[in-house]
Amino acid sequence: MKSLKRTAALAALLCLAACNRGMDPVAYHADGRPAKLSEWHVVEVRGGKLVLNQGVVPYDLNTPLFTDYAHKLRTVWMPKGESAKYNPTDSFDFPVGTVISKTFYYPKVAGGQKDDVARTYDSSKDFAGEGLDLANVRLIETRILVHRPDGWAAIPYLWNDNQSDADLARTGAVLPLTLVADDKSREDFNYVMPDESQCASCHAQDWVSRKVHPIGLKARHINRDYHYADGNENEIAHLMKVGYLTGAPAPAEAPRNANWQDQHASLNERARAYLDINCGHCHNPNGAANTTGLTLDISAPDDDRHMGMCKPPVAAGRGTGDHMFDIVPGKPDDSILPYRMNSAEPGEMMPEIGRSTVHKEGVELIKAWIAAQPGTCVTLR
Template structure:
């Protein structure tokens, strides 16, 4: 391949990117209030048949993502010029005032042509148009905005219009009837629930005393991974450092890294702990909303009663499924954790928010992890 061809290809890519961004106003930091349209932020906007990212908006992904009814997600970060986040090896980075983080939830379309039919698939190969999304192949559902203001972080939900032209403010949330369709045409009707502002805050309040909202995903262990940027594949920590959005990060091989829950090359323990960390750890940690349960599911928990091994539940009720312990080594079907993960009943399921369906593959992972543990528990009657 000649240098001339590479230069020509790069030039075409840059021209296409500029064309996508042409006509977009600069990203707007709203220091207060709740703008009525997602487009008021100018972070991501529909241009033609694509959802495009504005200049300076950086996409990212997580090693193991939070499960949300099989939805796919496009995550972005933007910061005001001349500002950057400070690296933290364990907690959320210290982001400057003016930071805008977005997460757009969407599904690949199915061949049925029905607007409410969405694909139950992990295949994202047809989702993207550059760093944005190809609207001929995907159905946008909602975009959540986290904005860092002088008073702290604010969570603002937006729901996409049926015509996919823009997303509207949904302070009280929304319920959207959808049908998951898998590659064998099996169908599952469910209600996709967009959380209201208070529900957003309940998950993002890492400290239940102060109840201040913080981002969950932008932590070193979650984003220490490669991403396919328009400029090429690069480690996310290194890329954020290069564009000036992060300071103080070590080399990726010196930073913590969670496993990809679906990567069979990683150990079963690493995959299961990463899954519990992102799906449960934001509440089940010593300072979180579920700290009164004495069940710790983030990566700080040693593999003993803190992690639920042979630990009786603090509160009885039907959420236990008449089981005696959170985790019974070797016996996933006797464990409260997998019982609650396997339920879609609002009075039983865990997590309590963020899903209306059961993550079958996630349940299978945690069951396999518990089944591989040795030992047992003695029930006290």
């Protein structure tokens, strides 16, 4: 049996090598915006699969950002001999020439209609090696984040109908789709691909300079194992091994966010990780929402008022739902935070962009977390 498994693994590796052997080297474009995703040679469609070029390293996050139940394939590539410098709290210091990609896709629905996509957390049929099996998934968009001499540039690409390539889509796009759940229930929605100018809404770490930076490639998000072509390995350790990262400690000594679905982690760890990745890039002392006084990244202490405990809203408008505090300990239904998460209406919903549907499981998690908080809010009348 072990011999058969080794043979199968070797065959998969040889197939993957055969797929990317004919690919041109990854192209770093120091300026401009190529019209086709394929001009980057980071990921390309070959033989019914979306394959990664040589030197393109996939990664994933402990807790990912929610985007209408889309699945995501994330990759990073750096010029030969270059590497990022480790940072324990912020994004790593990546060299000029770094190309990061994120491909959004959905599993297909067996026997489904043209615009049906699966609402599922099961990714077991998504992958072919480290790439994607197009027999089982529908590609939606790929976003390129490239580090140029004058800073990071975000460039969006929309996959064409025949899934052969993706076209530059600087003004974004709207795709009518239908989510089909495991129980066959259906939800029509518009998948909204943000335009190029909206990228800074999330990727600007400092809202004064509004310079774009990576979000996911931080120690606490990628301190986890990944199933690479040659087996499982911690992502930080793997980046060190391939020369893409320097100065990192052993994974056990690096910060690590919880997986929001991991029932072995505490409720507090799971909720804080969820708020960190979904809200913290704006709700931090330097982010786009810094004027709200609501800090939701992992840096805020659990008992800090800036986390929203008994904190009145600053400028939520009708997004308050007539509630008085961001978080009322023990009372999620009286709290603004889950109210805004549970809406898909402009002017009410949070996050403001990046989704058109409600993440039902995420709302349930945050409600459970608020219900478990001790304390009482005092109102002055």
